[in-house]
Amino acid sequence: MNADHLENSGRRDFLRKSALGGGGLMLGFYLNVADSAAKRVAKPSTVPETGEFKPNAFIHIAPNGTVTLISKQPEIGQGIKTSLPMIIAEELEVNWKDVVIVQGDLDPIYGSQSAGGSRSTPTNYEEFHRLGATARTMLIQAAAETWKVPVSELIAHDSAVHHSLSGRKLDYGQLVAKAATLPVPAPESVQLKDSKNYKLLGTRIGGVDNPGIVTGKPLFGIDVQLPGMLYAVYEKSPVFGGKVVSANLDKIKSLPGVRNAFIIQGGSDLKGLLPGIAIVADSTWAAFSARKQLEVVWDEGQGADQSWAGFAAKANELSTQPGMDILRNDGDAKAALAAAEKTVEAAYSYPFISHASIEPQNCTAWYKDGAIEIWAPTQNPEAGQKVVTATLGIPKDKITLHITRSGGGFGRRLIPDYIIEAAAISQHLTVPVKLTWTREDDLRHDQYRAGGFHFLRGGLDDKGKLVAWHNHFVTFANKVVKDGKPKLELGSGANLSGDEFPGRWVENCLLEQTPLECNIPMGPWRAPRSNVLAWVFHSFIDELAHAAGRDPLEFRLEILGDKGFIPGTGEQGIPYDVNRMKHVLQHVAEKAEWGKKTLPRGQGQGIAFHFSHRGYIAQVAEVTVSRDGKLKVDRVVVSTDIGAQIVNLSGAENQVQGSVVDGFGALTFQELNIEKGRIVQSNFGDYPMLRIADAPTRVDVHFLKTDNPVTGLGEPALPPLAPAVCNAIFAATGKRVRQLPLLRTDLSWS
Known part of the structure; x- marks a missing residue:
């Protein structure tokens, strides 16, 4: 199995198990589905099998001192994958070099995960301060109990707790076991830092993905590779709202590398699954090449009169x-x-x-045994999940959606049309399929x-x-x-x-x-x-x-x-x-x-x-x-x-x-x-x-x-x-x- 796939498919399981198994304060981000009143709850902290300290769903500190912070919002080039974790790191008093950022997949444990309207920072800013301050408070308390000294004599900075009177210090990694046994303090009892003491916020920090971007690492949706994956294109009416009457599908199926070609009836929602023809092949090139020989008779409808x-x-x-x-x-x-x-x-x-983002729309989907796994460069993963449920009848709990980095968005990827197209094609074939739009698709079928x-x-x-x-x-x-x-x-x-x-x-x-x-x-x-x-x-x-x-x-x-x-x-x-x-x-x-x-x-x-x-x-x-x-x-x-x-x-x-x-x-x-x-x-x-x-x-x-x-x-x-x-x-x-x-x-x- 491809290493990238292993990393992606295992990450969601890791995040869910670590957040739930590690417990901790969800601070308004974990919705207990068993609670009929739908109240936000705090879970008690425990020592998980990994030996990490997980005071909440967003912070994991390992015994070696590595701090993993979860970035829940989609990264579309706006830098949110770097800036939101910076807020936690500031309050946590962690050295930025000790921080590893992991993109969180779609999960209700994180709350809203859409990126649009410049809302990511204002809706998370105060909460993320409290997340980091809570973890810092617990680490200081762990040091106080270890040394048997008052909390007032301790200070946290540079990924460690310091006792200035004796010159002693304990690195965060040394405190994780003790901290994980402590009760989570009430949010109102946690003291936030004064902004005049900020060391990280307001400074220049390079994007966490920058090294990967400049060296060509597979970070984007279009980079996803899965074992046995096929490659698809989807031809829609050149007139918006048009429907398929007929197509030369037999000829297309006979072309080199083509595995299948079929009509999807679709609907009339311009933001959903429109009627079209899917061509699925062994490579993107084979799919694109076959498309050039596709002949379709369209019922163009009343839209053909517009100019x-x-x-x-x-x-x-x-x-x-x-x-x-x-x-x-x-x-x-x-x-x-x-x-x-x-x-x-x-x-x-x-x-x-048009939005004309540099990465054209694409999505990879794998339908199997009534469930579907999706990899998408999306600004609105919740909308993608919703349209798959509404259109294909797949329950929410059977949908796993991985949020990849997007090569630009500008609002375009708030609309999940490309996600439902990939999902529908994969459901038809029950194999992993990567759908890739051409630049022409992107300009002629934008929102x-x-x-x-x-x-x-x-x-x-x-x-x-x-x-x-x-x-x-x-x-x-x-x-x-x-x-x-x-x-x-x-x-x-x-x-x-x-x-x-x-x-x-x-x-x-x-x-x-x-x-x-x-x-x-x-x-x-x-x-x-x-x-x-x-x-x-x-x-x-x-x-x-x-x-x-x-x-x-x-x-x-x-x-x-x-x-x-x-x-x-x-x-x-x-x-x-x-x-x-x-x-x-x-x-x-x-x-x-x-x-x-x-x-x-x-x-x-x-x-x-x-x-x-x-x-x-x-x-x-x-x-x-x-x-x-x-x-x-x-x-x-x-x-x-x-x-x-x-x-x-x-x-x-x-x-x-x-x-x-x-x-x-x-x-x-x-x-x-x-x-x-x-x-x-x-x-x-x-x-x-x-x-x-x-x-x-x-x-x-x-x-x-x-x-x-x-x-x-x-x-x-x-x-x-x-x-x-x-x-x-x-x-x-x-x-x-x-x-x-x-x-x-x-x-x-x-």
């Missing part, structure tokens, strides 16, 4: 008709616009785009960032103050069946909310929304909704500032006002802290020397901010645009407020810089055209990604520590980039960008 040109024409038509009110502030926006000293109108649009059309009007009074705002948003929705009835469901990120600035800040504000029905599947794309709304709103605010003859920074600060908190708004019910936003906005202006430079024609600064996924971010972009329209982003200055503590400075900087680069790539190049219900683009040849030569020359990152809860950073730094760059382009050239991507706008000037 981007048709959507755009319909959006223009709908813009003149009333939409559904999303927010109507006190006052009358239309009357205020009619009475305004000056009005500005503009239409903004952006296309559907896309929704396109959209915004028709805006703004009103200014005689002092240049914003007094009215009207936005009619024509967006996209899929027809779904809920409770037996068809309804339109807005795509992820395709909804408008008054929570977004400047909705509730403008006295006379009307937000309207009109859905366009489409068959295009839509899913979360990094910083859903915010990634495009920030561009639309802060570009239009910039238009209004210039129309008023006002400084764009001062204009924004005036709109923000002095309200402190905007109650009852914000993402997920979180109030919007105006003072935090003003702080980062003023800070970024200071660091970028906003307005203090006299720039020649062709150079400009642009400013923008956004509250996204609990983070307050402001950015200034500095650009140069040549006379023939070639753009270069010379510098992006970023100020962030994500709370009281940066967990891993290296990872945090990486996330901000990565967001800037990712946001600029989407702004500059990315778009998908739709013709006859099909995605036209197929690969990076006609869907270009940002290259190093086109990236911003410099990104300056500033973290403002504030007395606020710690939040995530995978998404909030992306939304302000696009409007900051576009506003800088206007300052440099006088040309306003109202259509994405940038390549659609001629930036040349004279």
Whole structure:
């Protein structure tokens, strides 16, 4: 049996047995299924057969001093596999060189294990501090009982407990046997460290997988190998929602290396198992080669009539008709616009785009004797388990799901369509099967960032103050069946909310929304909704500032006002802290020397901010645009407020810089055209990604520590980039960008 398989298949068993056998305090992460009240419980600590100290499901300390920490969230490049264990290690007072990180598989013992919405850090931060502090408390107590001295005379640091009066010390490995016999202290009795004494948090720690990545070790889903494994591809209708009528399966089955080819009927859920044809072969190459000879007759359905040109024409038509009110502030926006000293109108649009993660979707599944084992690069393993149960009828307790590292996610791997495809193919054959999507599959069967059309009007009074705002948003929705009835469901990120600035800040504000029905599947794309709304709103605010003859920074600060908190708004019910936003906005202006430079024609600064996924971010972009329209982003200055503590400075900087680069790539190049219900683009040849030569020359990152809860950073730094760059382009050239991507706008000037 393959060594990698042995390691993977044994790991889940090790983690479950060590957590349950070793007992310990689950601290809100272990759900006792026998408890009818579903209360979280603590288990007494015991000495397991391995001789390790396991005070909870996340910490195992061996007699040789090795500390194994379990990372429960999926690692998709955001660094969470390193940063969450750092929190435990800080409180545990363990030397990082003594730490081994193990990826936890899907298991209710760990609680929620999805990675999306920049929630991994804020939802685990306090709990993980307590996990580490509890283990440290027990180790100190073990030393006190060993030496028969008061706990107050002892201190833990560098993976050992020290008695300063006598100069003695006991390494953690020497204390595991004693510590494992102690009762687990009540959570409220455990003393957490003062942040001023942190030694690990806030420092630069390289990713725990970095050595394996640069040396090509098998870490990713696409690397999984199992004994007797076959390789599969899955052909779906080029038109979303299409069904198989017939295919030349006999010919495909006769091709070299092909083991089987068959139709899967599937269903209509665009996020589930769609109809298609599976080809299973002895190698990926054989499967891919056979697919090239596949001939299918499709029933394409009504989706074949849809096109981007048709959507755009319909959006223009709908813009003149009333939409559904999303927010109507006190006052009358239309009357205020009619009475305004000056009005500005503009239409903004952006296309559907793909996630285009470097590792295409893939999954390995092994169905045997009514149970299934799955290896998947997933952001949402619970969703994968759920869809397998619902679609294939396999009970949850018969599903083992191993979480592999993902080669990028950006929200794409929250949707488990590729998981259910692999599971269905394996169930049909009852052998281990690796399903691999091609790049063409990945672009043409993504869960896309929704396109959209915004028709805006703004009103200014005689002092240049914003007094009215009207936005009619024509967006996209899929027809779904809920409770037996068809309804339109807005795509992820395709909804408008008054929570977004400047909705509730403008006295006379009307937000309207009109859905366009489409068959295009839509899913979360990094910083859903915010990634495009920030561009639309802060570009239009910039238009209004210039129309008023006002400084764009001062204009924004005036709109923000002095309200402190905007109650009852914000993402997920979180109030919007105006003072935090003003702080980062003023800070970024200071660091970028906003307005203090006299720039020649062709150079400009642009400013923008956004509250996204609990983070307050402001950015200034500095650009140069040549006379023939070639753009270069010379510098992006970023100020962030994500709370009281940066967990891993290296990872945090990486996330901000990565967001800037990712946001600029989407702004500059990315778009998908739709013709006859099909995605036209197929690969990076006609869907270009940002290259190093086109990236911003410099990104300056500033973290403002504030007395606020710690939040995530995978998404909030992306939304302000696009409007900051576009506003800088206007300052440099006088040309306003109202259509994405940038390549659609001629930036040349004279």
